[in-house]
Amino acid sequence: KQEVTQIPAALSVPEGENLVLNCSFTDSAIYNLQWFRQDPGKGLTSLLLIQSSQREQTSGRLNASLDKSSGRSTLYIAASQPGDSATYLCAAAPLRGWGKLQFGAGTQVVVTP
């Protein structure tokens, strides 16, 4: 069974610093790897989706990399802002999972002004 781990569980950085969020998965047989943002009391918002054939994906200040051989994905957020404070979750879509996502527990990020 695919297991997805996110370390650390919580992170606090001063505004302007770059954020590096880690995600590891045990089974490299995946369709894609997805990153989500969750704000308190709200649902999940999709940030980036990296197909298994891709090495990275970028959107604005966000960049996500994927290394299937080592079972790792990293989400980089450049020049963090207080509005980036949220919980970030990664999820792996197994090859024979028919769209079912396996989620990590998330990293709670606080960006202090």
Place this chain on the structure above:
Amino acid sequence: DADVTQTPRNRITKTGKRIMLECSQTKGHDRMYWYRQDPGLGLQLIYYSFDVKDINKGEISDGYSVSRQAQAKFSLSLESAIPNQTALYFCATSEGTEGTQYFGPGTRLLVL
């Protein structure tokens, strides 16, 4: 208007009661999912549906049932609620197996 809506947003019920959580989507997606989230844990899949006639159990389906009334509607029922079903419940949709999943705002359920 939100693409994926869930009702109710909050619900308090008692042990043994039957309750239904509803999900509607306007994205036109075939695939719909129900997840639960417990504090400090990731989301766990309860049920998923690829179309109106195709419903499948997820990781933690015991104690739950679902109904896909139409392409746009997917309901989750707790036949006899118990306290350890207290959690945050999310509905999601996707287009195709490899597509991004879009989530509703969640229903916070408390079983006393």
